[in-house]
Amino acid sequence: MHSVTNAIPTGTIASIPAKAHAHRALICAALATSPSTILLSRTSKDIDATMDSLRGLGAHVVYENKIVTVTSGPAPAKGNVVPHESGTTLRLLLPVAASICNDVDVDAKGRLPDRPLEPMLSEMKAHGVTFSQDKPPFTMTGHLQGGQFSMVGDVSSQFFSGLLLAAPQIGLSTITSTTPLQSSDYVTLTTETMRNFGVEVEHTLPDTDINEAFTVPFGASFIGRDNYQIEGDWSNAAIWMVAAGMTGRPITITGMNKNSVQADRRIMQVMIDAGCDVIWDGMNVTVTGRASKPIHADLEQMPDMLPVMAALACSISGESAFVKGARLRLKESDRLVAVANLVRDLGGTVREDGDDLYIIGSGILKGGQGDCVNDHRLVMAGTLMALISENPVTLKDSEAITKSYPDFFEDWNLLGGNAQPV
Template sequence: MKRRIEPTNQIDASLTLPGSKYLANRLVVIAALAENDVRLSNVVDNDDINAAIDGLSRLKYHLERSGDSVMSQPRSHALNRPTEVFTAHSGTFSRFVTAVAALESHLVRVVGSEKMNSRPMAELFDALEQLGVAIDSPNGQLPANITGPVTNYHCKVDGSKSSQYISALLLMAPRLNHEFVLELVGEEVSTQYIDMTVDLMRQFGIRVNKEGRQYRIEKQSSYQGKSLIIPPDPVSSSYFMAAAAINGGRIALETFDFDSLQGEAQFCKVLEAMGCLIERKGESLSVSRLGSLIAVDYDMGEMPDVVQTMAAVACFAEGTTIMRNIAHLAYKESDRIVDTATELQKLGANVEFGSDYLAVTGGAQLSGTDVDTYDDHRMAMSLALVGSRIPNVIINDANVVSKSFPNYFDKLAEIGIDSTIL
């Protein structure tokens, strides 16, 4: 499906957004493994979360969605036969369910989409093999056959490509009925996502101790039951902040998660440095721009999922905006360094890049054309922001947004950015 984005005038709108998929990805795993009932509210309805609910259900965990709620009950029967789990495009769920599958005595085959099957998994497989789990995989990628259970309880993991390996091992550890030690090697990336995992585990009754380069989880009962309302997603929020920055005017985001551990929740500070006015009013965050945007030089290591959003904003700033410390973006749904540069260059943007940075110089004469998404939801959403200012930007395969934000274009329309399906 193609969409042509219609340029807008100055924005003046308020918006409420669905719950964070980053929290939901972790919470559905915790809910499945819990020894009591769990109720999650404001759960985003997207491909990733639905794949997680379906995949965990195939492993005989009891999860049920009703509207924006997900309810779980303790699993009554262990897996009694080999089972296949399809993870679609979700890198997060692919890593998490691989670790959960290691708890089983029967073979679990984990299969992703063609794109997901090309993404790295070797570091997680290596850690699980240290734990006594048998892994049968081509080239350290999916599809993979996982045969547990875990028989050793101390492993090392390299988190330099993805923090999801670390989160996956931590999430499954409380079900081991044994003390578990996870030792980090290499320079881990996106550490705020590990902190998010640990924080959620603690909210559900698990003691996680960090000692230098080791995580230690004592032998203890599993996750406890709880009801929890998931706050809005900071990355989803970034697109609407950026829309106000690009077009001028104001956007008010209701019930913004000011307590989020996620690095992307600080994106508003990047926009502030670029010349936007940021105001907190109760639980609402307001972003407005009246003057010009100014280029910045920023370390994006702790907010990787808004790099493409920032690149779109940088096209309209005075000077060269440099986004640094982003090497791990090469291993996301697309190569988010090379592919983002390629598509912005199609539009006429002045872009340079290297293995660890992306630099966009604003002020170039942009013109609309067809742009590709590389099966990457964030590519589609970010490029649409350029189209909110430049006529005739057409997003190829725009429906890829269903991975994380199915009603993204409807929400854009709510703030005055319309689009046409071609």
């Protein structure tokens, strides 16, 4: 547990590497025909899970001095995928592993075994792969075959990304969404990263918003990259942007890409719409001014932003609305329920309406103990809520932050905040 007071952070902080970008770059590098070096200033449990799993699939992956050296290796007789609690690792690497190994053991921990793998498993079964059972731990056997893949687009975009990353190893393949593709920015991040490593993906976007298709041509192969830079992470930069908006004390985040395709770059517009100023200077972004206008956010394309936006909403007088959050029920926790409970536990007012959440902010919370339900993004939200709390906030399961941002509390204190283990 950690106890967080309302001491205000301000100043300048370096961005941490984008977890979503790092997963994809590491996989491309492990499949490439030549070695790669990837510049990665920090790691996390989720990124470590991907590196460990790539080693289990025969790649040589060495992380030293903020550089990852990756060289493909021969596929082992029996592969091993160890995602721990990383849904991204699991979903991206299931088809990738089946594209290079005929026999793979897959494990998972925490809530991950119960998070959905359909319809991707059914498509893999239809293309030559069998599973010892339908949720991990399981053993996959058989080599994934190329061809036509079709899936609904409203469960997880990671299914599409995983099949795209596997496609160069299995021949001509087209992956089609039979319903509108949610979190499509993450698929764009996948195709851009694949392009950076030498594989062009043809994207067909029909006028109807369905049957969106991605085709990887026969004969495509990944090519290694030297000194490949991982972008700054918009998901975690959002913490600092929201902190500035809640307190009115400016914070600058360095090493960010204004033109990133990361889904959570949308937090910029949220801050502007809430009344803050977002100022760019090269790759540095500064948020100034206190947020004063209630938030109205569609969660379909940025579901991971709900927890920190909820904290921001608590600091703004009036009702903020967060709609279309159905997929948040399938995260590390049921985040709609977990966020609502956290707001209530710390003295805020919230109401739930189906998959929509409404927070009636007053600018102040009472503090107390909040349950982060082993969810790293709830840790971020609870820490931010302490900024407007009359009493310290005690965060249960605060160690969950190591999933994505192991040095978070150190960085928080570095900028003048006060978070201490208890």
